[in-house]
Each structure stands twice: as C-alpha cells, then as structure tokens.
Amino acid sequence: MSQLRMGKVVLRSLFRKPATLMYPQVPRIWQERTRGHIEINEADCILCGMCQRKCPSDAIIVDRKERTWTIHRMGCIQCKSCVDVCPKKCLFMKQEYTTPDVIKITDIHHIPEQEKPAAKEA
Amino acid sequence: MGKRTVIPFGPQHPVLPEPIHLDLVLEDEIVVEAIPSIGFIHRGLEKLVEKKEFTEMVYIIERICGICSFGHGWGYVSSVEGLMGIQVPDRAEYLRTIWHEMGRIQSHLLWLGLLADAFGFESLFMHMWRLRETVLDLFEKTTGGRIIFSVCKVGGVRRDMDKETLQSLVKALKKMKVELEDLTDVFLEDDSVKNRTVGVGILTKEDAMECCAVGPMAKASGIAHDTRLTGHGKYMELGFQPVIETAGDSYARTVVRIREVYQSIDLIEKAVEMIPDGPIDIPVKGTPPKGEFLMRIEQPRGEAIYYAKGNGTKFLDRMRVRTPTFSNVPALTKMLQGCGFADVPILVLTIDPCISCTER
Numbered sequence: 001m002s003q004l005r006m007g008k009v010v011l012r013s014l015f016r017k018p019a020t021l022m023y024p025q026v027p028r029i030w031q032e033r034t035r036g037h038i039e040i041n042e043a044d045c046i047l048c049g050m051c052q053r054k055c056p057s058d059a060i061i062v063d064r065k066e067r068t069w070t071i072h073r074m075g076c077i078q079c080k081s082c083v084d085v086c087p088k089k090c091l092f093m094k095q096e097y098t099t100p101d102v103i104k105i106t107d108i109h110h111i112p113e114q115e116k117p118a119a120k121e122a
Numbered sequence: 123m124g125k126r127t128v129i130p131f132g133p134q135h136p137v138l139p140e141p142i143h144l145d146l147v148l149e150d151e152i153v154v155e156a157i158p159s160i161g162f163i164h165r166g167l168e169k170l171v172e173k174k175e176f177t178e179m180v181y182i183i184e185r186i187c188g189i190c191s192f193g194h195g196w197g198y199v200s201s202v203e204g205l206m207g208i209q210v211p212d213r214a215e216y217l218r219t220i221w222h223e224m225g226r227i228q229s230h231l232l233w234l235g236l237l238a239d240a241f242g243f244e245s246l247f248m249h250m251w252r253l254r255e256t257v258l259d260l261f262e263k264t265t266g267g268r269i270i271f272s273v274c275k276v277g278g279v280r281r282d283m284d285k286e287t288l289q290s291l292v293k294a295l296k297k298m299k300v301e302l303e304d305l306t307d308v309f310l311e312d313d314s315v316k317n318r319t320v321g322v323g324i325l326t327k328e329d330a331m332e333c334c335a336v337g338p339m340a341k342a343s344g345i346a347h348d349t350r351l352t353g354h355g356k357y358m359e360l361g362f363q364p365v366i367e368t369a370g371d372s373y374a375r376t377v378v379r380i381r382e383v384y385q386s387i388d389l390i391e392k393a394v395e396m397i398p399d400g401p402i403d404i405p406v407k408g409t410p411p412k413g414e415f416l417m418r419i420e421q422p423r424g425e426a427i428y429y430a431k432g433n434g435t436k437f438l439d440r441m442r443v444r445t446p447t448f449s450n451v452p453a454l455t456k457m458l459q460g461c462g463f464a465d466v467p468i469l470v471l472t473i474d475p476c477i478s479c480t481e482r
Binding site for chain 2: 005006008009010013035054057079081
C-alpha cells in the first residue's frame with residue numbers, strides 16, 4: 001500500500017505540464033524586485049565615485065581622468081548598494097540576468113561631459 | 123575479529139554536495155571508527171571584516187552559505203546591532219522572522235531531496251526540489267534574490283512587504299503544504315524508505331549531550347535545545363515551541379525536519395497576522411564602539427554563533443561565526459561507530475552537512 005503514496009504523486013505529474021522551463025529558449029518571468037544586473041544612465045553620472053566606494057566586491061571602477069565607469073560583471077554580486085547610494089540616481093537594476101559566457105566580461109561606459117548647470121545662469 | 127581496513131570517503135563523493143573527508147576504519151563491513159578532516163574550501167571570509175565597512179560586510183557574510191544565507195545575514199546584523207545598542211523596529215523583526223522561516227522551509231526541503239537522492243529515490247528527490255522552487259520564487263518576489271537576498275541591513279531590513287504580498291505568500295505556502303503532505307507521507311510511511319532510516323545511526327541523548335549536537339540532530343535525540351527560545355526575532359510572541367523526537371535515529375531526524383517545515387509554515391501564517399505597521403529600519407549613526415557581542419541564531423541546521431568585536435572604527439576587529447555543522451561533526455563520528463558501510467552516505471547526510479558554512 002505504501003508504494004501507492006508515491007504513485008499518486010507520479011501519476012498526477014504525468015498529466016501536468018513540466019515544472020521546468022527550456023531556459024534560455026523560453027524566457028522566464030522576472031519578478032518586479034528581481035536583481036538581475038546593474039545598468040547606468042551615462043548622461044546623469046557625475047563620476048562622484050560613491051558606487052565604487054560602497055561596492056563590497058570592488059567590481060566598480062570610476063575613472064575621473066578618462067571619464068569612464070567600469071563594471072566587472074563577474075565580480076558584481078547584485079547587492080544593489082551602489083543603486084541605493086547613487087546621489088544622481090543614474091544607476092538602476094535591470095531584472096534580466098546577464099547571459100552566461102566563457103570569458104570574464106568587463107563593461108566600460110564613457111561618461112559624456114556634463115553641461116554647465118542652468119542654475120548658474122539664473 | 124575481522125581484518126581492519128581504512129577506506130577514504132570523500133572529499134569527492136556522489137552523495138556529498140560539499141567536500142568533507144572521512145577515513146573510515148572498517149572491520150568487515152562494520153565501521154569501527156571514523157576520522158573526519160575538513161578544510162577543503164576555506165575562503166577566509168571572516169578576515170575580510172577588517173577590510174570591509176561593517177555595513178558592507180552583510181553582503182559578504184550572507185555568502186558564507188547559499189542555503190542558510192538569510193540566517194547568516196541576520197546573525198551578523200544582530201551582533202552588530204547588539205554591539206551598537208540599536209533597537210530594531212518591530213516590523214523589521216517580524217519581516218526577518220518570516221524570511222528566516224522561509225529559509226528554513228527551503229533548506230529542509232533541499233535536505234529531504236538530498237536524502238531521497240542518497241538512498242536512490244530519484245523521483246522523490248525531484249519532487250521535493252520542485253516544491254522548494256515555490257519558496258525560492260517567493261523569495262525572489264519579496265527580496266529580489268532567489269538564494270542570496272541582500273535584504274538585511276544594520277538597523278532593519280531593506281525591503282518591505284505590503285499586505286497583498288504577505289497574504290499571497292501565505293496562500294502560496296498553504297498550497298505547497300497540500301502537495302508536501304503527499305510527499306512527506308512517503309518519507310514517513312513508505313517501507314523502502316523506512317528500511318533505510320529506522321534504527322540506523324542511533325545517537326542517544328547522552329551521546330548527543332556529550333558531543334554537543336545542535337539543531338535537528340539534538341532535537342531528534344530528545345534535547346529541547348533551540349535558540350529560537352532565547353528571544354531572538356519574534357519567536358516568543360509567536361508562541362514557538364521546539365519539535366522534539368526521542369528515538370535518535372535517522373528516521374527521527376527526518377521526522378524532526380518534516381515537522382519543522384510544517385511548523386515554519388504555521389509560524390509564518392501567525393507572523394503575517396500579527397505583523398504591526400511601522401518603519402522597517404532606523405538610521406544608523408556612528409560606528410561600532412569598542413566592545414564585544416555574541417549572538418545566537420537558530421539556523422535550519424542548528425545553533426549558529428556570531429561573535430563581533432568592535433574597535434571604534436567602521437571596520438570590526440573580529441567577526442567569528444561558529445556554524446552548526448562544525449558542532450555536529452563529533453556527533454557524526456559517534457554515530458558512525460558500529461554502522462554498516464552502506465549506511466555511511468545516509469548518516470553523513472542526516473547531519474545536513476554544510477561544509478561551506480563550516481570553513482567559511
């Protein structure tokens with residue numbers, strides 16, 4: 001009789017659709033809060049370096065001289081502390097995970113020169 | 123007396139999710155002695171506390187273990203909060219309790235799956251992990267991460283849950299409970315499963331005391347030792363009482379974990395009813411002062427100890443984590459004495475070994 005207990009579950013799952021997805025062919029449903037990867041809105045960045053200082057895994061490098069914002073994708077642990085600390089709110093979290101790769105990816109973003117603040121003219 | 127043979131077990135073995143090495147001294151097919159050795163995946167996470175600010179360290183500490191990550195985060199922030207004398211808002215404590223219990227559910231479901239896998243019951247293993255996905259999805263919905271949540275911070279939590287989310291959480295867990303009952307019946311009633319667990323690896327109450335067993339190991343041997351009774355979180359308000367079994371064998375340890383899963387679902391349900399409105403964090407000013415603080419948290423695997431030592435700067439002097447698996451290893455060697463060689467994989471699994479935690 002005891003074998004029937006498992007049999008019930010197995011029979012039920014025979015008539016169900018699979019519990020797994022054919023990821024990445026079938027896109028998965030992301031939750032609103034999913035921490036996928038960091039993106040930057042380059043136009044708003046002031047290269048203050050707060051994100052670099054607060055990054056627990058030292059994955060972000062801000063170079064003021066070269067005007068670049070660099071992120072080591074494999075080093076980033078998606079903790080979102082850079083997003084929380086950014087004074088200009090130019091960093092944000094995207095829900096999608098980065099695609100798997102065989103090399104360590106480093107994304108370099110060139111930050112354009114900021115226009116002179118309008119407040120000065122007024 | 124038969125001829126003595128030493129058989130190395132691990133660190134790479136199909137049944138072991140993580141590396142532990144045991145030298146098994148056998149007489150014929152019976153284990154006479156087991157000599158454990160650990161240290162294969164030491165990562166030096168505790169040392170990082172001297173380089174990372176105390177607020178950033180939460181994210182590192184969480185990565186000690188991928189299964190009890192919420193508990194580690196909570197243990198660390200509680201010890202720092204204790205050091206700094208911070209009183210966390212009630213709502214934050216309730217949210218932490220809810221997440222911690224969800225962590226316990228997924229950890230025990232993972233373990234039940236691994237146990238099924240250890241005695242070769244593949245379909246049971248798959249079904250347990252399918253149910254575990256429900257909890258992981260709930261974690262993703264509420265915290266943003268499936269395994270590492272990054273939701274605890276010194277002074278409170280980073281994410282709130284609204285009423286609808288809390289209700290949907292309970293609803294999803296109740297739905298899972300119905301399916302889980304069918305599967306746990308297999309663990310509790312199926313003859314082929316019981317043949318492998320009942321009466322195997324008996325740890326008496328005296329032995330458990332002597333070897334300082336913690337968590338489900340101690341509870342299955344009749345010791346009511348659970349640090350949730352010490353008043354951390356909101357367990358006392360929820361009327362928590364530990365699950366106790368007395369047989370001390372592998373079956374009793376399975377029963378304890380299964381009952382704890384149901385208990386956790388009930389605790390979450392109660393917490394959702396009782397959770398007050400209010401802030402989820404308080405601003406933290408200053409740095410941890412000179413001093414020490416010791417915090418005990420009941421992880422899914424048992425009591426974990428967090429020791430923090432401040433020096434007045436934003437870097438802690440010392441952070442020490444004593445994890446449950448470490449204190450269960452002596453009990454394991456005791457348990458292995460006199461068991462059959464074929465039972466070794468199951469007995470190693472019944473302590474729910476988490477070697478990443480142990481070695482950090």
